[in-house]
Amino acid sequence: MRKVWKTVNIVGEKVAKYIDEMGRMLLLLLDTIRWSFSPPFRLDLLFQQMDRVGVRSVLVVVLTGTFTGMVLALQSFHATRGFGAETMVGVAVALSMTRELGPVLTSFMVAGRAGSAMAAEIGTMRITEQIDALFTMAINPVKYLIVPRVLASIVVVPMLTIIADFVGIVGGYFMGVTVLGINAGSYVANMEKYVALDDIYHGVIKALVFGLILSIIGCYKGYTTTGGAVGVGRATTESVVLSAIVILMANYLLTAAMF
Amino acid sequence: MIEIRGLHKSFGALKVLQGVDLHIPLEKTTVILGRSGAGKSVLLKHIIGLMRPDRGKVWINGLDITRLGDKDLNEMRKKFGMLFQEAALFDSMNVEENVAFPLREHTKLSEKDISRIVAQKLEQVGLPGEEKKMPAQLSGGMKRRVGLARALVLDPEIVLFDEPTAGLDPPMAAAIEDLIIETQRKLGRTFVVITHNIHTAFHIAHKIAMLHEGRIIEEGTPRAFRRSSNFVVQVFMSRGEEKEVK
């Protein structure tokens, strides 16, 4: 009995810690929103971050999207061939990409590349007192460091998602039509018939939410770093893991709400 | 005028400040002495509102900064410059960008004026022509001098210096002391300087205070301080002088 209580206690503490952390993250988010609307608006910092978060993620996103589209085509080809529905392969690829895999995989990649970098960079600034230095120079670090990163991610992750959707569908077409020999005309016709613009929109909305999630988590983990270089390492890893978990949970909720 | 009253600060079980009372006169240089770990840096961070006390007050020109909100505190900090103990340079920016940062953020000066001012400040701290170096390429003493240039670049009313001469060779330390004295005299600023170095203290101070076990145990003009009957102060000074002689 005592053992059970001990376990309950430990689990309870962990849960309480998580809830506490979520609350703090939410406060940072509110602060970020507040500072986003307070002039002066720093477009220079925003563009700098869009370049770092977005432009430099294009290659990984293209690779991820292409191969995912190809493997989707291959799998759905094997699944549908039995009952002669191969021409639906394009539909399967396009729907999976635009609704789920495009936004999720893209934001995973950006979380790994850019979200972790946010945690590491801001974390280093925290432990070397650069954030304190900003305060003393009457520069609010939330406005100066976090707002541009969050806004850039919200703008850029949807754009990257559209790229991933596109190359995924192209990769699927290449696999299905060129390699597996499905009839090109009906492949495309079915896709046009069963895939709506809404599917893409919904995916893009998801991507926007995921961009917010991964950037606020990366910034939060960096901003609250303690404990020297080890702490920075911990913050970086935690930001990626937590981003992935929260993105998957949010994905479920958004799917349930939108489709 | 800066007035500190009954300042308490603990980190968990560690009591660092236990009722600090200190008057920091306007347009003078006040030096705070104390042993390593005495809480000097912590005290300095309370003066600029980077840390909030558990108890006590800090008045700057009649405003209690321990009770100011974010926005007012931000306004207040425009009066301040601060040199951090480890310099806290922005490591994504080069020396020029670091020193120019307050100018670019808070003034409308042209780039030409900015680079002229930056060059002049770097000259003053003995680092002429080092504009393009990154912080990672600088020694500890060089970083501190860049930090000093950055703290002084806006000619702020109040400047807090955390160990401005630590880790510098004696001639360079003397040059920095002279810079502090000269700047203070010329612009009539309020300087608060933390140092371990007794010689630096007596060279630059109008007022010296000693922080020990969470309180100010002695304060006064350098002359009065030298004649202090407080045992801890005497030991601190005699050991300091012995070490310097060696």
Ligand SMILES: Nc1ncnc2c1ncn2[C@@H]1O[C@H](COP(=O)(O)OP(=O)(O)OP(=O)(O)O)[C@@H](O)[C@H]1O
């Ligand atoms: N953020 C913090 N969290 C926990 N403890 C802290 C923190 N900052 C300072 N301390 C502790 O407070 C005490 C005083 O630190 P402080 O940095 O003020 O010393 P100091 O007088 O500046 O020493 P030094 O001359 O070596 O720089 C130390 O024991 C330190 O461990």
Ligand SMILES: [Mg+2]
């Ligand atoms: Mg210190």
